[in-house]
Amino acid sequence: MAAEAGTNQSVERAVAVLRAFTGAGDRPLRAAEIAKAAGLGQSTASRLLGTLEQAAFVERDDDGQYRLGADLITLAGAAVNGHPVHQAARQRAQSLAAATGLGANVAVRRGPHAFYLCNFEGQLAPRSFALTGRRNPLHATALGKCLLLGVTDPRDLLGELIGYTAHTITDHDVLDSELEQVTWQGYSTEAEQLSLGRSCLAAPLRDRTGQVVAALSLSGPSSVVDLPARERELSRLVLETADAINSQLGHHGPTNHRIPAPARHDLRS
Incomplete structure (x- = not known):
């Protein structure tokens, strides 16, 4: 022993x-x-x-x-390529990035963080580093808000909400209200809550039981994502791609999402 x-x-x-x-x-x-x-x-x-x-x-x-x-x-490639969400999402996320020029990202939850399984850069959203393997806080990202839909008690999981910019949600009541909105409309948004100058939209990915197992997002410079003008357009693209990935994961739930008219974004969405 x-x-x-x-x-x-x-x-x-x-x-x-x-x-x-x-x-x-x-x-x-x-x-x-x-x-x-x-x-x-x-x-x-x-x-x-x-x-x-x-x-x-x-x-x-x-x-x-x-x-x-x-x-x-080699080990990382074997781990990523063997992940069922990566297998289902890779090609469609890559196509989404190419079609929009934005960054397409897929993440799963690891504790209080979103863990990036893959990311693809469009021409309008270049990065100097790869997101794959990185972790970001759930409460400050659109991906994370979708992943929180699969958590029974977000307050217990997250504890104190850390602010990363002046726009980060640091109040649990505000976050709870936002998660209710995400549940209703089927997607989440984030405007400069994690880093200034960048915005994002995301949709949850579900397995055959309907459980949220991952999330898909479109991200890029706030001036290009332009949520006030493009939320309806980009959310439809994210939702359609997420539905296709969900189907491959075995989830064949309803595909009709309630997409509200674009609202005025004050960088707290």
Whole structure:
């Protein structure tokens, strides 16, 4: 049992070393930085980095700094490609991005965050980084509001609502009212609640039981998404694409959504 416990601890420490890179963006890290982020002694972190380097899970440059290794892409690709939501949504999300010029994103819920399974960039919504694998807060994103439809008690899950811009919803009563609106109209919107200058629309994705298992969104610069003028147009496209994905996931529920006339957006929608 002692040997088994030691093996588990070693795996946990190796995972902590790998996760230390998630907060570093695209810059390499020194062994001391990794040890601190992982909560390990530097000698322990260095030994683990040596083993991970041999497995090609990390790479070391000429300055002795580390990056995640290319072999992790193989594992990540296998994980993403084997996910049933990714399989059902990938082609349709890609086509939606190409047709609108906006970013098309698919995410599932991981705790209080939206976890991005895939994203495609249209010509009007370029990004300097990939969203796949990233996490964003549920209450500050259109994707997250759709994912919250599958949560019994959003208040218990989310706790205190953190503000990211002056437009972020930080009051649970306001969020509850918005989720009621999302349920009624079948889609959600978000205008500069997570980051200034960007807006989004999203629709829930459901499995054969009708449960919300993921969400699909269109996002881009607020000037291009232009919710006051384009909400009706873009929401129909998102809903139609979501319905097609739902059908592949085994959900064949009603496809008639109530799309209200475009309202005046004050960046709190």
